[in-house]
């Protein structure tokens with residue numbers, strides 16, 4: 001009896017304010033002692049409910065309706081005090097949030113419960129905000145969330161229209177935080193550079209889950225030992241649709257094709273970076289006069305053509321790390337593609353004196369140091385890179401060190417010092433080099 005009465009009181013405390021049920025009328029019929037007791041109980045449950053429960057009360061339990069109903073059947077009606085018997089109804093549903101009602105068939109008293117509290121200072125329900133955020137975190141978006149809820153036999157999440165409206169609201173909140181931190185980053189960079197002409201690099205973040213996603217973001221980062229985000233811009237194919245329908249059609253067409261995926265997202269990234277360049281003066285009072293981009297970037301031509309800083313020119317700074325990273329990626333791709341396939345010498349591509357992880361790293365590092373040495377002369381850079389290839393190609397019978405430099409080539413050094421030299425230990429086997437030659441061709445031409 002005690003437990004069942006507490007149970008119903010607990011439920012009463014979570015009633016919606018718009019509910020037409022008032023417990024005070026039923027309580028007034030109770031003896032005053034009972035009233036005080038109930039009042040105390042209510043205060044305790046509302047202020048220190050933890051003392052009643054070892055379960056975290058802000059968590060959710062997934063309860064099958066059948067189980068919930070049978071629980072109510074085990075209680076007594078708070079109005080007529082008879083063992084409860086009656087109907088359960090859904091009075092309202094909003095995404096995962098429900099208002100459930102239980103009507104006593106004997107006295108017609110109705111108890112209603114809300115399955116999730118309101119978020120402070122808003123009309124949104126905790127569970128709906130949580131489901132939206134979890135959709136973001138898992139990268140499954142609304143359609144994925146609908147499937148998940150369907151499979152779990154839960155109500156479907158908040159409707160798409162409202163969902164995207166909430167996304168906009170969420171974005172506003174996020175923006176006000178990031179806005180302040182970016183402004184601070186700009187001020188720090190201006191102080192460090194001792195002026196308002198800044199060097200920046202652009203970076204794109206693309207939603208890659210499925211080709212339906214046409215949303216992404218681009219950021220501008222300061223270029224110093226501790227790069228900071230100076231500005232961000234979200235971009236979507238849809239925003240381009242309104243401003244440039246022809247371009248939109250092109251993006252959507254290329255977007256469907258995996259091969260062109262990078263190309264179309266690159267177009268949108270360029271558009272977002274352009275937007276940020278255009279507002280640099282009005283937003284921060286600074287000029288992005290040096291842009292660090294990689295060799296393939298389509299962004300710089302757009303920037304130099306469209307952004308107009310009076311009396312100033314935007315310079316492109318080549319991101320040289322890009323070359324050695326591309327070498328590493330190229331080698332890894334070839335290794336992956338070959339897999340367990342046998343080369344002409346009957347062995348697979350990996351292993352000692354072959355394309356091992358260690359050798360990939362060494363090739364990348366050697367190229368990177370070449371780049372640092374020859375960054376002002378692309379011709380020398382390419383020659384130096386081929387030198388690496390032929391140096392590794394060399395054998396005792398067929399040394400190929402014509403492009404090598406005595407600074408780093410052990411063979412040339414030993415020739416100079418008239419000491420013996422053995423290629424066997426550090427050469428890479430020729431069938432392997434034939435397989436990876438395309439990487440050098442792509443890189444150094």
Ligand SMILES: [Zn+2]
Nearest residue numbers: 001002003004
């Ligand atoms: Zn009891």
Ligand SMILES: [Zn+2]
Nearest residue numbers: 077080104107
């Ligand atoms: Zn009743």
Ligand SMILES: [Zn+2]
Nearest residue numbers: 391401404409
């Ligand atoms: Zn050499």
